[in-house]
Amino acid sequence: MVIDVQIRIVLLTERAKLPEYKSTGAAGADLFAAFDGPPITLAPKARAIILTGIALEIPAGAEAQIRPRSGSTANHGIIVLNSPGTIDSDYRGEIKVILFNTSDAPFPVNSGDRIAQIVFAPVLRAQFDQTDDLPHSLRGGGGFGSTGQ
Numbered sequence: 001m002v003i004d005v006q007i008r009i010v011l012l013t014e015r016a017k018l019p020e021y022k023s024t025g026a027a028g029a030d031l032f033a034a035f036d037g038p039p040i041t042l043a044p045k046a047r048a049i050i051l052t053g054i055a056l057e058i059p060a061g062a063e064a065q066i067r068p069r070s071g072s073t074a075n076h077g078i079i080v081l082n083s084p085g086t087i088d089s090d091y092r093g094e095i096k097v098i099l100f101n102t103s104d105a106p107f108p109v110n111s112g113d114r115i116a117q118i119v120f121a122p123v124l125r126a127q128f129d130q131t132d133d134l135p136h137s138l139r140g141g142g143g144f145g146s147t148g149q
């Protein structure tokens with residue numbers, strides 16, 4: 001089942017491109033870097049905020065997540081530092097991607113490169129119901145490996 005959703009998008013610069021779903025079942029649409037000037041070189045263990053030149057109107061009740069591309073991570077050690085980056089439905093600014101180079105080699109980012117992917121998802125908004133205690137569960141407070149290796 002695919003749920004189609006209309007997303008209004010503005011290309012803020014001439015370099016900007018629409019995100020692209022690269023296969024019929026792709027969950028994420030690839031985001032392109034869009035900036036003027038020379039390539040941005042990510043030094044080893046350095047981060048950079050990469051512009052995409054796009055702004056979105058995400059419908060109320062939805063969000064977008066910025067996730068890394070596994071190829072960039074597996075082949076070059078490039079991650080989205082705050083992954084998944086959260087794009088709020090009321091955000092109207094430029095979508096930016098925070099890349100981090102985990103590797104020991106410099107990594108160039110050119111305008112036009114596919115740098116990350118954007119995934120749209122429904123949002124559950126909590127109505128916090130403060131109480132003095134919570135119902136029992138078998139797990140209780142166990143975590144951080146409590147169930148074993």
Ligand SMILES: O=c1ccn([C@H]2C[C@H](O)[C@@H](COP(=O)(O)OP(=O)(O)OP(=O)(O)O)O2)c(=O)[nH]1
Binds near residue numbers: 082087088096
């Ligand atoms: O990878 C990201 C993450 C966020 N944003 C934009 C959209 C998002 O709606 C806004 C705020 O993001 P977030 O809530 O994660 O950051 P914050 O540090 O809490 O900033 P704010 O106080 O503006 O909410 O910044 C991006 O462009 N890229």
Ligand SMILES: [Mg+2]
């Ligand atoms: Mg915030």
